[in-house]
Amino acid sequence: MLKMALIGCGSIGRIIAGAVCQGEVRASLVMVLDRDKEAAGKVCELLEGRPAIAGGVEEILASDADMVVEAASVEAAKEVAVPVLESGKDLMLLSVGALADGAFYRRVLEAARDSGRKVYIPSGAIGGLDALKSAMVAQVEEVTLTTTKNPRGLAGAPYLEEQGIDAGAITEKRVVFEGSAAEAIKGFPANTNVAVALGVAGIGVERTRVRVVADPGATRNVHEIHVRGDFGQFTFRVENLPSPHNPKTSYLAGLSAVATLKRLTSPFQVGT
Numbered sequence: 001m002l003k004m005a006l007i008g009c010g011s012i013g014r015i016i017a018g019a020v021c022q023g024e025v026r027a028s029l030v031m032v033l034d035r036d037k038e039a040a041g042k043v044c045e046l047l048e049g050r051p052a053i054a055g056g057v058e059e060i061l062a063s064d065a066d067m068v069v070e071a072a073s074v075e076a077a078k079e080v081a082v083p084v085l086e087s088g089k090d091l092m093l094l095s096v097g098a099l100a101d102g103a104f105y106r107r108v109l110e111a112a113r114d115s116g117r118k119v120y121i122p123s124g125a126i127g128g129l130d131a132l133k134s135a136m137v138a139q140v141e142e143v144t145l146t147t148t149k150n151p152r153g154l155a156g157a158p159y160l161e162e163q164g165i166d167a168g169a170i171t172e173k174r175v176v177f178e179g180s181a182a183e184a185i186k187g188f189p190a191n192t193n194v195a196v197a198l199g200v201a202g203i204g205v206e207r208t209r210v211r212v213v214a215d216p217g218a219t220r221n222v223h224e225i226h227v228r229g230d231f232g233q234f235t236f237r238v239e240n241l242p243s244p245h246n247p248k249t250s251y252l253a254g255l256s257a258v259a260t261l262k263r264l265t266s267p268f269q270v271g272t
């Protein structure tokens with residue numbers, strides 16, 4: 001049975017722990033780490049064979065886990081990714097925005113190659129990565145992501161602050177950002193992880209185009225992806241409901257982590 005360690009016991013971490021507890025994922029959670037000890041304790045309470053609470057990353061690295069699931073933050077992803085792979089464990093990365101940093105991406109790739117371990121990146125709050133991966137076998141000319149959110153969900157984004165845009169004062173639907181996925185994750189780090197996942201699966205974070213739309217009438221986070229290439233073209237649209245424990249995170253993101261774990265532990269694999 002797969003042995004996992006979990007870094008980050010917030011909304012996604014709790015969904016993963018819940019799936020392990022219900023036997024939906026055939027794996028055991030041996031250790032958890034969160035800088036918020038109460039959050040780590042709450043996740044442990046969900047599980048029968050209570051996992052150990054790590055005091056730091058070193059304990060995770062020294063544990064007998066086969067895989068470390070990062071569901072914490074870009075900062076945590078940057079701290080743990082390479083050491084996890086070098087310690088001989090596989091890695092699942094939810095804070096995929098970390099990979100927009102080209103030098104970091106190359107270090108992770110090298111560590112995975114050298115150690116023979118794998119890095120798993122769930123689809124997160126979007127879909128369509130299966131079709132994009134198939135399309136990439138031939139030429140892909142264009143990948144565009146349009147993310148529409150209520151301005152409340154964009155408040156505090158560094159790009160809006162830089163531009164002097166007050167999210168609370170937006171009363172009509174408007175485009176607030178257009179640029180590459182690499183620029184989007186810098187300007188909207190809490191909202192555009194999906195843009196980086198698209199970039200990594202497709203034509204890269206520099207060539208992947210992103211548009212962020214603030215819509216005061218929006219009640220859901222909508223992501224629309226358009227891909228054009230030798231295969232033809234496709235458009236994928238998802239209207240996400242928020243996670244039960246964190247309104248900023250789409251429920252689908254946590255479910256995608258569980259689905260990836262199910263795929264890893266299932267004898268039957270469907271989809272690219």
Ligand SMILES: NC(=O)c1ccc[n+]([C@@H]2O[C@H](COP(=O)([O-])OP(=O)(O)OC[C@H]3O[C@@H](n4cnc5c(N)ncnc54)[C@H](O)[C@@H]3O)[C@@H](O)[C@H]2O)c1
Binds near residue numbers: 072076095123250
């Ligand atoms: N790939 C996607 O589509 C997608 C979608 C949503 C969220 N995310 C990302 O996944 C991550 C988790 O999301 P969430 O909704 O569960 O967040 P959350 O805020 O609900 O939980 C994160 C938890 O991690 C802990 N944490 C943060 N930094 C840490 C560190 N350096 N060391 C130890 N613990 C740390 C926090 O205390 C918190 O309990 C975030 O980075 C988020 O941006 C990705």
